[in-house]
Amino acid sequence: MSSDADKRPLHHSEVAKHADKDSLWVIVNGNAYDLTEFAPEHPGGMGILLKYAGKDATEPIHPPGTLEQYLPKDKHLGPVDLSGLEIVAKEETQEEKDRKKRAEEKPPMDECLSLYDFEAVAKSVLPVGAWAYYSSGADDEITMRENRNAYQRIWFRPRILRDVTTIDFSSTILGHKTSLPIYITATALGKLGHPEGEKNLTWAAHEQGVIQMIPTLASCSFDEIVDAAKPGQVQFMQLYVNKDREITRKIVQHAEKRGIKGLFITVDAPQLGRREKDMRQKFADEGSNVQRTQGESVDKTQGAARAISSFIDPGLSWKDIPWFKSITKMPIILKGVQCWEDAVLAAEQGLAGVVLSNHGGRQLDFARSGIEILEEVMRELRKRDLLKNGFEVYIDGGVRRAGDVLKAIALGAKAVGIGHAYSAYGHEGVIKAIQILKDEMEMNMRLIGAPTIQDVTPEMIDTSGLSNRLVDGASDYLMRANYEPLAGVGNGLGAQPRLISKETKASL
Ligand SMILES: Cc1cc2nc3c(=O)[nH]c(=O)nc-3n(C[C@H](O)[C@H](O)[C@H](O)COP(=O)(O)O)c2cc1C
Known part of the structure; x- marks a missing residue:
């Protein structure tokens, strides 16, 4: 490995050649790192590293300083020349557009009462x-x-x-x-x-x-x-x-x-619990991958104990x-x-x-x-x-x-x-x-x-009732129908009228 003194900017095309588990480099914040030896110990598992191998892994993963903390100095390969790298903008989904609109129109903070x-x-x-x-x-x-x-x-x-x-x-x-x-x-x-x-x-x-x-x-x-x-x-x-x-x-x-x-x-x-809501989102970030990629390695290669003992x-x-x-x-x-x-x-x-x-x-x-x-x-x-x-x-x-x-x-x-x-x-x-x-x-x-x-x-x-655990006990639906959540953001139960209409009232 080169010493600090003779480090010259690597071209990104050079980094791209190291894109498998036998030679695994990534770019983070404009610098290249050799993760080949570290990869089996990666907190998020090997899967996510392979996804970013040879590429820029800045955005989804690491806070500044993380790799420096974990990697020996000789694995810091120095700055990368990113010239000529084509950045393909991801097309925004309808869901993402809707979300941004909701974010722009979110209620003023003072309306949050609890x-x-x-x-x-x-x-x-x-x-x-x-x-x-x-x-x-x-x-x-x-x-x-x-x-x-x-x-x-x-x-x-x-x-x-x-x-x-x-x-x-x-x-x-x-x-x-x-x-x-x-x-x-x-x-x-x-x-x-x-x-x-x-x-x-x-x-x-x-x-x-x-x-x-x-x-x-x-x-x-x-x-x-x-x-x-x-x-x-x-x-x-x-x-x-x-x-x-x-x-x-x-x-x-x-x-x-x-x-x-x-x-x-x-x-x-x-071992991390299975959080299925999270796993269902095909969400390519470390949080999810701590589970998902370890799940993959459990199934395919190494078994549960090894999968989690990596971190x-x-x-x-x-x-x-x-x-x-x-x-x-x-x-x-x-x-x-x-x-x-x-x-x-x-x-x-x-x-x-x-x-x-x-x-x-x-x-x-x-x-x-x-x-x-x-x-x-x-x-x-x-x-x-x-x-x-x-x-x-x-x-x-x-x-x-x-x-x-x-x-x-x-x-x-x-x-x-x-x-x-x-x-x-x-x-x-x-x-x-x-x-x-x-x-x-x-x-x-x-x-x-x-x-x-x-x-x-x-x-x-x-506390006389404390140990009486009831799973999915009877719900007080009338109370729920009358409760008015903060308007405009929904409450996960579908659209809620702000006030009950005459028709709804009659049907209760
Ligand atoms: C999004 C999220 C991430 C969490 N991450 C960690 C963690 O990294 N380490 C940890 O010890 N606990 C973690 N916890 C657990 C919390 O420290 C705490 O035990 C729990 O959130 C308390 O329950 P509450 O969210 O209902 O207040 C996390 C909880 C949430 C909701």
Whole structure:
């Protein structure tokens, strides 16, 4: 391989000759890279690399800096001369034209009154593939829906005649201040929904005084996201553990050096769940291909274990915990714990906390919701006195209202993560969504008689129905017919009249 000094611009036609698995080059951001040896370890599988082999792979795949992070220097082949490269413009489909029109005409942000409204707008204006990736759950999406349903089985037991003139919902997470007990959890591929990707979340988190967790599979590079933070802004990091522990060590230590305050190791994804809505979109981006190309290799060549071990290590186990503790001083939290036994093990190992989570219903279908697990986890941790060293319990999945947050706090969660932060309005939309949660929080705390977070106690909720899981229970259709979603964006149930006509009324 040539040294840096004698690198001259390669012509793109030269790169085009290296278009198979025995010699696999790609162009990213005007530079060529030799991925031949790296290809079997590619997080998105081999299939997607072969699709772009010999070609420009900038657009669909990598945030700046990704390849530099993973590839040894001698695989950087230098700048590419793109002269004479014919760019064939893709013809716009009717669906894409319609979507763009809907995006131009989307409702003013101020008309969004709840997080559901943001979701409805996102469904209407995001590219089909992006919406499919963001909104899909695993298999029959039972767990994804259960994440919402579970909150509807918990009711309040408000207290009265308490002075609720002043409401303070500020709290701490791992000792760091947060303006309310939520954090922005890790969601991959932010640029599918908005060109600024995860930086929207960084800016909004700062503006609203909440903490952002940076995903391993972000669309912006890790450093870009950290650089977007304001001085003193606290950020956490979510980690998918690579089979190559040297890569993992480098990522973790770099994060610590850049001031990250907590390491959330995802433990519920030794293999990615099947998200069929996403897979149906013939969507050629990394998010989908993490599943689809691995699916292909499962069928055709290597079997399931090998397919996923190319990136996220299915061999990760409790034995690895001491190693993580040896390479970083950051507090370590396990994200994706799903029963009290594992929460107890985490506390016994001296970890800083756990996130009770089923990955937003995107992994194991029929996994229970975080809020249901919370009850048993807190009971067993208290029984064993395992909370005394500051062990914290967080939950995520299905939180869309401040009432949900309060239910989790009452059951003992320190904070909740919110993932489905859709990007139809960029960072201003994220700011507005958090503001809505704050407004709801103030009202709810007043109405339950809790002026501070410490006043939100277990007696304030009735959990007697919590474990009565009903799949596809009876729907209240009359209520639905009367509910008026934000006009002009539909709600997935077909066109909805804004008001019920006389004829409709007569037929009810
Ligand atoms: C689009 C999307 C991408 C996600 N990507 C990741 C990820 O890369 N790593 C991870 O640990 N969790 C990921 N999650 C799971 C979230 O961190 C979180 O557990 C979940 O979204 C919480 O549920 P909610 O979306 O209903 O709030 C993702 C979730 C979504 C919706």
